[in-house]
Amino acid sequence: MTMPQENNETARPGLVKIWLRELRLPFLTATLVPVLLGTAIAWMRTGAFNLLYFVLTLIAAACLHFAANVSNDYFDYKSGADQQNLYPNPFSGGSRVIQDGLLSPRAVLAGSFVFFGIAVAIGFYFYLQLGIIIVALGLIGAASGFFYTAPPVRLVSRGIGEVFIGLNFGILMTLGSFYVQTAVLDWEPVFASIPVALLISAVLYINEFPDYEGDKAAGKYTVVVRLGRARAAKGYVVLLLLTYASIILPVFLGYVHEYMLLGLMTIPLAIYASRVALRFHDTPMRMLPANAGTIMTHLFTGLFLTAAYIVAGLSLPVEFLYLTTIIMFLIVAALLRKLMQPPPAPPA
Numbered sequence: 001m002t003m004p005q006e007n008n009e010t011a012r013p014g015l016v017k018i019w020l021r022e023l024r025l026p027f028l029t030a031t032l033v034p035v036l037l038g039t040a041i042a043w044m045r046t047g048a049f050n051l052l053y054f055v056l057t058l059i060a061a062a063c064l065h066f067a068a069n070v071s072n073d074y075f076d077y078k079s080g081a082d083q084q085n086l087y088p089n090p091f092s093g094g095s096r097v098i099q100d101g102l103l104s105p106r107a108v109l110a111g112s113f114v115f116f117g118i119a120v121a122i123g124f125y126f127y128l129q130l131g132i133i134i135v136a137l138g139l140i141g142a143a144s145g146f147f148y149t150a151p152p153v154r155l156v157s158r159g160i161g162e163v164f165i166g167l168n169f170g171i172l173m174t175l176g177s178f179y180v181q182t183a184v185l186d187w188e189p190v191f192a193s194i195p196v197a198l199l200i201s202a203v204l205y206i207n208e209f210p211d212y213e214g215d216k217a218a219g220k221y222t223v224v225v226r227l228g229r230a231r232a233a234k235g236y237v238v239l240l241l242l243t244y245a246s247i248i249l250p251v252f253l254g255y256v257h258e259y260m261l262l263g264l265m266t267i268p269l270a271i272y273a274s275r276v277a278l279r280f281h282d283t284p285m286r287m288l289p290a291n292a293g294t295i296m297t298h299l300f301t302g303l304f305l306t307a308a309y310i311v312a313g314l315s316l317p318v319e320f321l322y323l324t325t326i327i328m329f330l331i332v333a334a335l336l337r338k339l340m341q342p343p344p345a346p347p348a
Contacts, residue, residue: 018102022073022095022111023066029295030169030200031061033302034193038177040306041189044257044313048181053126057180060122060138061173067115068145073098074109075149079218116142130183137176141168149220157221162201170197191255192305194246195263199298202239205232206277206294210284233281240270243301259308262325266304269297300331 013021035058043049077098097103103111123138144164147153155161174193179185208215208224209232216225224232247263250256273293280286307324 013102018097019111022070022097022103022108024069024095027069027295028062028065029299029302030203031058031065031173033299033306034170034173034196035061035177036306037192037196037302037309038174038189039181040309040313041174041192042178042181044309045186045188046182050181053180054177056122056125057177060119060126061177063115063119063122064138064141064145065169067112067119067142068148069095070108070115071112071146072149074105074112075151076220077105077108079149079220112146116146126180130180133185134176134179137172137179141172144168157219159221159223159226162204162223165204166197166201169200170194188256191250192260192309194250195243195305196298196302198239198243198246199294199301202236202243203294203298205239206236206273206287206291209233209277209281209287210291212284229281233277236277237274240274240297243270247305257309257312259312260305262304262308263301265325266297266301269293269300273297
């Protein structure tokens with residue numbers, strides 16, 4: 001009797017699943033937060049809300065984000081940075097679709113141009129409706145996203161990549177979302193977005209720790225590589241301290257609404273992530289709770305700040321804000337409890 005031969009090859013995922021992996025959808029919160037915040041500030045201050053403009057803004061911002069992710073995968077492959085990474089994980093090391101043979105480098109680069117093209121098309125529509133300012137904001141974001149790893153600029157290797165990520169996914173997206181709704185520029189969305197800018201920079205920063213050896217070997221001189229992991233862990237704590245200072249100070253100076261103080265509710269998450277970073281900065285796999293904690297700190301701080309402006313815009317009694325605070329605090333506390341499970345032991 002003839003036995004069927006066993007197929008030892010792992011089944012190749014479908015093209016849709018491959019591209020979903022390449023795009024890294026969970027990181028889309030970096031785009032969602034500033035767009036929601038800028039739109040909420042515009043509505044609270046002027047009553048303006050154009051649903052079509054909001055949807056188009058969200059699509060354009062997401063496409064710029066996807067384009068930056070995909071192009072960075074391509075250029076990290078070309079430089080050898082991702083191949084040198086010994087600890088790929090959900091937070092760092094790229095999508096690995098090129099390294100795993102799922103997409104060719106050429107297909108990945110072409111994909112980035114497709115997403116840039118969609119964003120440009122939406123930008124042209126906004127140019128016809130609102131003028132050149134929104135185009136200028138978008139071009140700054142697109143150029144710095146592409147040249148984050150692309151030669152000859154390679155912002156990340158110059159130690160300033162984190163600054164431009166904070167500028168793009170914090171200030172520019174928030175201000176742009178505000179401008180799309182109001183057709184005016186204002187300082188309030190700029191000041192309100194500084195915590196978001198600092199936290200998305202912190203997300204990128206903490207995700208560089210597992211990549212330290214690979215980045216160093218490939219000549220990708222990120223801030224973490226330049227400082228060394230021990231000093232970089234202290235720098236991470238400073239970055240989080242600046243985040244909460246940037247919430248408190250503008251409130252007391254009267255630059256933003258006082259309900260912005262709701263963003264301080266994520267301090268427990270930030271403290272936990274800081275403790276993990278300070279203790280395990282040299283052990284990539286035990287740093288994972290800090291990576292996850294920083295992402296959640298960014299997301300929930302942004303949602304708290306957005307909720308603050310929505311509550312203020314609805315002119316709800318302060319008791320409603322207290323109730324919102326309690327509910328959101330319980331959500332953060334539940335997530336923190338789950339996050340504080342003992343980190344996995346390092347591999348033998």
